Amino acid sequence: xxxxxxxxxxxxxxxxxxxxxxxxxxxxxxxxxxxxxxxxxxxxxxxxxxxxxxxxxxxxxxxxxxxxxxxxxxxxxxxxxxxxxxxxxxxxxxxxxxxxxxxxxxx
Amino acid sequence: xxxxxxxxxxxxxxxxxxxxxxxxxxxxxxxxxxxxxxxxxxxxxxxxxxxxxxxxxxxxxxxxxxxxxxxxxxxxxxxxxxxxxxxxxxxxxxxxxxxxxxxxxxx
Numbered sequence: 488x489x490x491x492x493x494x495x496x497x498x499x500x501x502x503x504x505x506x507x508x509x510x511x512x513x514x515x516x517x518x519x520x521x522x523x524x525x526x527x528x529x530x531x532x533x534x535x536x537x538x539x540x541x542x543x544x545x546x547x548x549x550x551x552x553x554x555x556x557x558x559x560x561x562x563x564x565x566x567x568x569x570x571x572x573x574x575x576x577x578x579x580x581x582x583x584x585x586x587x588x589x590x591x592x593x594x
Numbered sequence: 595x596x597x598x599x600x601x602x603x604x605x606x607x608x609x610x611x612x613x614x615x616x617x618x619x620x621x622x623x624x625x626x627x628x629x630x631x632x633x634x635x636x637x638x639x640x641x642x643x644x645x646x647x648x649x650x651x652x653x654x655x656x657x658x659x660x661x662x663x664x665x666x667x668x669x670x671x672x673x674x675x676x677x678x679x680x681x682x683x684x685x686x687x688x689x690x691x692x693x694x695x696x697x698x699x700x701x
Contacts, residue, residue: 535693587651589640
């Protein structure tokens, strides 16, 4: 199984509208990508803090999509890429860190 | 629900023994932390690559623990902190990015 992780660095002075992200952008993303049969799950999180008490989280928000294969994700995402990427400025000016992962353990 | 994310940056020249991590360190961690009633799940991943084809993943590996509350995680982890943290040099010289998250969407 493949996990696509989208991490929004907690840059000083940056803008991130968590409410729009959680109530508008992610539901739209999940509706569009979740329609593909290779879609296996999704998780969206808000960073609360770092390891040292009182420290800030490295990432203000994270999103993880699970798909059977990378090809499934690409097939699901490509038809909606322009719409979904075009919506990003509506909630943030942060350039996310995006990476593809192979899931080795999942419980 | 709370997610504790442990991210190992893909630093040039760094050492990461994925086999030891997946076959020894993480099974031990899961056995110890998973015994707590607040434990809700875990995922371990290997970074495959970044968004640009052929680019390296920002993180060589990630681990995410799910607990009911942050207090549950601290209660589960503290008795085994010395053992688990002391095992890290057995698989890597990378200092992980650790952050606590609130799970807002999970499907």
